[in-house]
Amino acid sequence: MSHVADVDLHITDLDALGAAAEAAGFELVRDVKTYNWFGSFLNDWNDTDRAAIHRGIPEELFGTCDHKLRRKGASEGEYEIGLTRVPGREGYTPLYDSYGNGKQLERALGGAGLPALKQGYAAQVSAKQLRKQGYSVRITQQTDGKLRVRGSR
């Protein structure tokens, strides 16, 4: 089965994404053209909120990427997250097959839509901005699950 999910996240800062991925137990692999997924598109997922095909992403982009995220210690063939330039969108869009062992990706990154990746990326972008302004930065997780990025100078 192929359930290619479109994550509502447009990545413009690969360094920040790499740091967020590292913190979540993933690694950013740059400049690769394919990522692991089911391998062929069966058009059998009708979730209009999540299915990439229903969110305007052309089928020919499935399985192709510019960079990708891979779980550290991933076994051969384990599904990965492609970071793909989608026409009409800014930056890179994460695409992944949510079926089969794609569920492991979701479990590792907070569930459907990979919220932990979004949160980690946003925190790293914030931290980078603060560092650029001369702040020393600390990121802590609150008991309510939110991340607090504190800059001091």
Place this chain on the structure above:
Amino acid sequence: MSAHNCKTDADLATCPACQENLRAIASAPPAEPEFEKELEVVVGEDGTLRFVYDDDLADLIPEGYTCPIQRASHVEPRVDGKWMADMRPAFKLMTEAQYGAWEATLPGNISPNDAAQLGPFASRSEALAEEVAWLKAWAGV
């Protein structure tokens, strides 16, 4: 102003009171580093950012994006020169749970509208510090 009359290094070296002061200074724990400025950004589980606006954070709003910047409070002087922080505008930024948690701390004889008027403070900077502390404590920023 010291009660004794130490003027030279030689005086200091033999003065018991000065020697006691020097020992106290030497044994004091190092002061915590003081930062000129601290900024915080809270990142929600869906990746949304929430922060008290500061120009140093302006670049977090990507060009071409609209981002709601809303007033959370007013700090104003009173006629007697003291300062008040009016936190009522923050009510509309708070979730029901945040508002409820804050309201539950109020004594029964104080209305939320009155309780949200912080002060009076002797200085504007004190009012601004309390304003930010309140927003962090209750409004999730």
